[in-house]
Amino acid sequence: MDHVGGFRFSRRSLIGTAGAAALAAPLGISIPRVASAQTAGGSITWAQGRFPLTFNPVRPMGSLERWVWQLTSARLVNFDTSGQLIPDLAESWETAPDGLSYTFNLNQSANWSDGTPVTAADVALTCTYAADSRSGSLYPEPFASLKGLAAYLDGTTATIEGIEVVDDHTVRFVMAEPFAPFINSLAGNQGPYMLPAHIVGGTAPDQLETSDYNLNPVGRVGMGPFTIASAEKDQNVVFARNDGYFKGAPLLDQVVFRVMQREVALAALLTGEIDICSIPGTQYADMQKEDSIVITSYAWNLWDGLIFNNSLDYLSDPRIHQAVLHAIDRKTYTEQILGGLGAPWDSIYVQEQFTNADVVHYEYDPAKAQALLTEAGWDFDREVEWKYYGSFADFAPVLQENLAKVGFKLKPVALETEAWVDAVLTNLDFEMSLTGGNGVLADPADLASFFTCGTNTLYCNDEVNQLFEAGRIETDPAERKKIYDQIQLIINRDAPVAVLWYLNQAVGMTPRVKPTAYNAFDYLSFHTWEVTS
Amino acid sequence: MSAFILNRLLISIPVLFGITVVTFLFISLAPGDPAMAMLDPSVAMRMSPEEVALRRERLGLDDPLPVQYVRWLGNVVRGDFGYSLIDRAPIANQIVERIRPTLELTLVSLVLSLLIAVPLGVISAIRQYSLLDYTFTVLSFAAVSIPSFFASLGAIYLFSLRLEWLPTSGRSTAGADGGILDFLKHLILPMSILTLERVGPFTRYVRSSMLEAVKQDYVVTARSKGLSERAVVLGHAMRNVLTPFITIIGLSLPGVFGGVVIIETIFSWPGIGSLTIKAVNQRDYSMLMGLALVSAIVIILSNLITDICYAIADPRIRLS
Numbered sequence: 001m002d003h004v005g006g007f008r009f010s011r012r013s014l015i016g017t018a019g020a021a022a023l024a025a026p027l028g029i030s031i032p033r034v035a036s037a038q039t040a041g042g043s044i045t046w047a048q049g050r051f052p053l054t055f056n057p058v059r060p061m062g063s064l065e066r067w068v069w070q071l072t073s074a075r076l077v078n079f080d081t082s083g084q085l086i087p088d089l090a091e092s093w094e095t096a097p098d099g100l101s102y103t104f105n106l107n108q109s110a111n112w113s114d115g116t117p118v119t120a121a122d123v124a125l126t127c128t129y130a131a132d133s134r135s136g137s138l139y140p141e142p143f144a145s146l147k148g149l150a151a152y153l154d155g156t157t158a159t160i161e162g163i164e165v166v167d168d169h170t171v172r173f174v175m176a177e178p179f180a181p182f183i184n185s186l187a188g189n190q191g192p193y194m195l196p197a198h199i200v201g202g203t204a205p206d207q208l209e210t211s212d213y214n215l216n217p218v219g220r221v222g223m224g225p226f227t228i229a230s231a232e233k234d235q236n237v238v239f240a241r242n243d244g245y246f247k248g249a250p251l252l253d254q255v256v257f258r259v260m261q262r263e264v265a266l267a268a269l270l271t272g273e274i275d276i277c278s279i280p281g282t283q284y285a286d287m288q289k290e291d292s293i294v295i296t297s298y299a300w301n302l303w304d305g306l307i308f309n310n311s312l313d314y315l316s317d318p319r320i321h322q323a324v325l326h327a328i329d330r331k332t333y334t335e336q337i338l339g340g341l342g343a344p345w346d347s348i349y350v351q352e353q354f355t356n357a358d359v360v361h362y363e364y365d366p367a368k369a370q371a372l373l374t375e376a377g378w379d380f381d382r383e384v385e386w387k388y389y390g391s392f393a394d395f396a397p398v399l400q401e402n403l404a405k406v407g408f409k410l411k412p413v414a415l416e417t418e419a420w421v422d423a424v425l426t427n428l429d430f431e432m433s434l435t436g437g438n439g440v441l442a443d444p445a446d447l448a449s450f451f452t453c454g455t456n457t458l459y460c461n462d463e464v465n466q467l468f469e470a471g472r473i474e475t476d477p478a479e480r481k482k483i484y485d486q487i488q489l490i491i492n493r494d495a496p497v498a499v500l501w502y503l504n505q506a507v508g509m510t511p512r513v514k515p516t517a518y519n520a521f522d523y524l525s526f527h528t529w530e531v532t533s
Numbered sequence: 534m535s536a537f538i539l540n541r542l543l544i545s546i547p548v549l550f551g552i553t554v555v556t557f558l559f560i561s562l563a564p565g566d567p568a569m570a571m572l573d574p575s576v577a578m579r580m581s582p583e584e585v586a587l588r589r590e591r592l593g594l595d596d597p598l599p600v601q602y603v604r605w606l607g608n609v610v611r612g613d614f615g616y617s618l619i620d621r622a623p624i625a626n627q628i629v630e631r632i633r634p635t636l637e638l639t640l641v642s643l644v645l646s647l648l649i650a651v652p653l654g655v656i657s658a659i660r661q662y663s664l665l666d667y668t669f670t671v672l673s674f675a676a677v678s679i680p681s682f683f684a685s686l687g688a689i690y691l692f693s694l695r696l697e698w699l700p701t702s703g704r705s706t707a708g709a710d711g712g713i714l715d716f717l718k719h720l721i722l723p724m725s726i727l728t729l730e731r732v733g734p735f736t737r738y739v740r741s742s743m744l745e746a747v748k749q750d751y752v753v754t755a756r757s758k759g760l761s762e763r764a765v766v767l768g769h770a771m772r773n774v775l776t777p778f779i780t781i782i783g784l785s786l787p788g789v790f791g792g793v794v795i796i797e798t799i800f801s802w803p804g805i806g807s808l809t810i811k812a813v814n815q816r817d818y819s820m821l822m823g824l825a826l827v828s829a830i831v832i833i834l835s836n837l838i839t840d841i842c843y844a845i846a847d848p849r850i851r852l853s
Contacts (some may be wrong), residue, residue: 053571054620062573133587136621138576140584209621229708232631234803234811236707256708259700259801263686267694268701302575310691389574418565418816421577424568426585437575449579456578504612 042531043254044513046276047265052257053233055217056209057193058130059136064257068307071239071255071526072222076104076123077187081443083351085187089118089194089223089246099178099475104370110246112196120171120245122197123164128152128205130192131160135205139190145179154408178473180480181443188442196221225250225527230403234259250527266508269293275531279506281359282394285339287508290486297341297506301350302437304342304392306399306498307424310432311458314382321374321400321495332364334501337394339490342503347488348451350502354444356485359492369406383409386432389420403511418508425456435497444484445472451491459496538837545833549826552630556825557602565816567618571586576722587741592618602803605822619815624823625842627808630708633794634704635804643722643785646731651778653732654739658747659766669736676733684726685799692722723800727793735781746770775846785841 015434021073051069053061060066069075076090090104091204110118129135131143132153135229143149148161162174173182185191199221200213207290214219217228226239239255269277270292279287279295288295291296330344347359373380388396396412403410412451415423438450448468453460464487471483491497515529567576568588589595593604608615614624653673657666693701700706706715708748747751747770755769756762801807805824812820842848843850 045707061571061576134586134591138572210616215620216623218690220654232704232707232803233627234807235704235801238708254708258703258707260703261799261801264689264701264799267689271694271697271701273693273701348747417574418570418814419563421569421572421574422564422566424578425569425574435578437573438578449581 026272041251041332042252043256044252044275044529044531045258045273047260047268047274047278048245049259051259052237053137054209054250056136056214057126057195058135058194059209060138060189066097066189067524068222068237068257070225070426070524071195071226071275072228073195074110074198074223075191075193077183079187083353091125093183095183095475099180099473101172101174102182103166103170103172105169107246109333110223112198112221112223113227113242113244113523116196116198116221117168117199118223119168120165121168121201122194123171124159124165125188125197126192126195127163128274129195129208132205132518135208135387137192139185139192142179142182142185142190144173144184145363146312147174147176162359173199178475180475183446184443185446186442188446190442194223196223206297209291218265219228224525226255228269231255238512243391245527249524252526252531255526255529259481267438269508271382272510275510277508280507281338281341283339284506287506288339290508292510293508295506295508297504299350300503300505302499303345303348303350303502304434304436305438306386306473307430307433307435307457308496308498309428309458310460310496311428312431314379315384315431317376318494319372319376320378321498323369323376323378323510324361324403324408325408325443325495325498326365326372326401327408329364329502330498333395333398336501337398338501341499342348342508343449344500345494346499348438348447348491348497349444349484349488354481354484356488358485359488366406367505375409379409380407380409383411384431385411385413386434387413387415387420387424387430388434389415389417391436392434428456437503438497444480444487447487448472451487451496457496459494461490461494464490495513541837541840544554545837548833549829552829553822553826554602557598557605557822559594560818560821561598561601567594567816567818570816571619583640593757594618605819609826612668615819617711617820618817624820627820628827630822631792631803631808632790633803635790635797635806636801638724638727638797638802638804639753639789639793640688642727642731643719643782643789643840645724646728646735647737647782649728650735651739654736655743655771656768657736657740658743659762661744666740669740673733673736676729677737679729679841680731681703681726681795681800683794684729685723687795688722688726702799704802721798723802723832731785738777738781743770744775746773749773776843779839779846783835783842786838787828787832788833 048064052065052439054065055068057073058067066312074089077085077093078088080086087107089106089110091107093102093356093435095102101444104123106118106123108117112118127143127471130137131140131149133140142162146160146162148157151157152160162176164172164174166172166428175182175455195213200208200211203211203213208214218231220228222228222242224247225242225247227242228237229240230236230238236259237257239251239257241250243249247257247500256300258275260268262280265277266279268274270290272292281306284295284297285294293434308321310316325346333341334342344361346361386396386399393414396414400410400412420433424430438447445468448456450457451459451461452465452468467483467487467490468485471480471487474480474483492499512532513529514532540666566585566589567578568585572580578720582668586595593601596604605615612625614628615622616622617627653669660666689701692699700719702719704716704719705711709715711718736835747766749770752770754766755765759769791807792804794806794810797804797807800811808820809824811817812824
């Protein structure tokens with residue numbers, strides 16, 4: 001272990017950032033692909049910024065909650081590292097030519113950890129909960145077009161007509177109208193993880209959150225590579241291997257999630273007290289100098305941007321948005337402050353398969369910015385408030401200074417995150433603000449909740465509305481691509497939200513950890529992870 | 534005495550009522566919405582107003598404030614503290630689970646800091662203006678002046694990262710049964726920082742009380758009777774330092790039960806302090822109300838116990 005290096009980093013990180021030792025945000029993680037022969041067994045400890053907020057699978061509030069579910073359950077499909085659909089519980093699937101039904105054939109060797117076979121009834125129950133917000137479901141949208149949903153929600157029917165159990169290992173979803181993003185959304189962040197019908201069946205949707213299964217997760221029945229062996233609130237969750245896992249017994253004996261402050265976690269990583277910890281962008285460059293750990297970064301497909309209140313006349317002119325983009329030296333910021341973990345970006349889509357190459361890049365050009373502002377009749381005496389929250393504290397002075405150079409007066413207003421949500425999202429009380437970690441959850445259609453009329457950006461363009469509507473029902477992939485290409489160009493031109501840069505995720509690990517696959521949707525195939533002695 | 538105690542307990546009922554009303558009002562006035570709390574802002578941004586409204590309705594946040602308060606009060610009177618708005622787990626259990634870790638930390642450090650501070654304070658007082666006195670004074674001011682977050686991170690840097698003697702945080706090694714030794718290793722750092730933080734003011738307190746006591750006539754009398762210095766200090770002066778001593782402990786009691794926010798947070802110690810800060814950050818109103826009620830009761834009881842101890846320690850004080 002390189003102690004000299006450890007000191008250098010630690011002094012800066014522990015003492016230097018001590019003042020900012022606020023409760024850490026959820027930690028992210030990545031996996032480098034390493035293939036080598038190791039012996040099975042062993043345990044890894046993974047630092048997390050908090051304890052899981054809930055063990056409810058239809059309420060995946062963040063990466064941490066999704067990882068708990070990947071360890072202990074499965075869903076129908078996943079994405080591989082290149083964004084292609086791969087089987088999880090479903091071995092194969094078919095989309096009807098009219099785009100109105102989807103049939104999934106389940107893996108017949110899948111069993112719950114108590115030995116009960118996994119059947120289509122489990123899938124039907126889980127998806128019924130997911131479609132129903134009363135269960136605490138955070139993402140009912142993928143199921144919104146199901147046939148018979150309204151009748152179920154108002155109590156007319158006991159089940160959703162559009163979820164059909166064909167036989168024990170076949171389930172079919174029937175839509176009332178085409179909904180092209182359906183399968184993608186099951187594989188993205190919105191996709192629900194399966195619940196055992198023989199345990200939770202009969203629980204009313206509004207009782208799911210307070211059910212024993214959700215509140216007392218230790219030892220409960222699951223079907224993932226691991227089961228929850230113990231959990232101590234705000235301390236740790238210990239997962240033990242499930243040898244009956246349908247994709248093969250996991251190589252590790254144990255995975256431990258340990259709740260730690262971020263600064264403390266970085267120190268613990270250097271001593272080997274923990275094995276995995278996410279690395280914040282601002283410490284990415286420093287941590288790379290450490291010999292005792294392996295740092296990996298991976299695409300996350302998300303971008304940060306500035307929001308303009310497009311309902312205010314003086315801020316709605318696209319030329320003003322473009323001027324602001326020309327005024328910001330994004331290259332220097334991403335290279336120096338973010339340590340190269342991100343790079344300037346201009347499209348609302350980051351994944352290669354969705355990106356339109358014709359999107360205009362707004363170069364750093366203060367003169368052009370000033371000219372655009374003058375052309376748009378900007379009042380150079382006006383001071384605009386910029387409301388931001390914690391993770392953008394490093395950016396606030398840079399933004400203010402960059403804009404001051406072109407005569408745009410900006411007053412940064414720092415808010416605690418929940419107060420920011422209240423002001424900006426609930427009360428729409430802002431002139432300019434920001435949006436962090438945006439992009440698609442699974443499918444380009446996801447950004448409709450951002451750029452169609454009546455959403456939080458207060459942007460309203462009939463053409464964009466119609467295009468998003470067309471993309472939602474268009475089932476031909478080539479045609480869909482054209483639609484979203486066009487949306488990108490319009491948003492790129494109007495810049496109701498100024499896309500600044502995309503940001504990759506960085507993770508630090510001790511060299512003994514050999515994880516094997518990763519993707520941008522927090523999906524990790526935990527059963528193939530191993531450690532070297 | 535029993536009439537006094539009964540009287541004080543009866544008075545505390547309207548006090549508690551007032552505290553909960555004020556707390557409830559302040560919590561409700563704070564910006565933030567439990568229906569969206571702890572969601573990543575980018576996720577919160579995607580939620581439609583209808584979804585948020587449904588969540589608020591399910592959490593019972595849509596009713597007028599007086600209705601919400603009366604419902605809460607009615608449940609508490611029946612012994613039901615309700616469910617957390619965030620993880621939906623029962624609140625009473627969560628608070629009870631946190632008391633033990635907090636006591637492990639705060640009680641041990643209270644006893645230790647008294648064991649250290651009393652001798653230091655007494656020596657400082659009877660050797661006033663000596664080198665020893667100055668040394669203790671400088672040290673105790675240093676202990677008071679170093680913020681605990683700084684001391685905590687510094688200690689982690691030194692003892693965990695550099696020397697690798699102790700674990701950085703947590704209460705035990707997860708997934709391994711390390712027994713009592715493992716627990717003690719985890720306890721040492723947070724407990725020492727907390728002790729250090731307390732030794733400073735305690736020493737100063739004991740020193741000044743002792744200085745006052747040794748100037749009293751009865752101490753002069755004791756000395757002139759020809760008693761040994763040891764008998765004068767321990768037998769005569771010390772006993773009269775007891776009253777301020779009770780004050781120190783009485784004032785520390787709410788902290789003993791209420792936990793220590795910063796140290797518990799940095800060291801991931803699952804006590805009441807870290808639960809409180811978590812509830813604040815999560816806008817977990819019902820959890821905050823439960824914690825406010827418990828801490829109000831603890832403060833009222835510690836004041837009562839302190840008053841009773843005064844009467845026992847100093848016969849001149851009559852409770853009425």
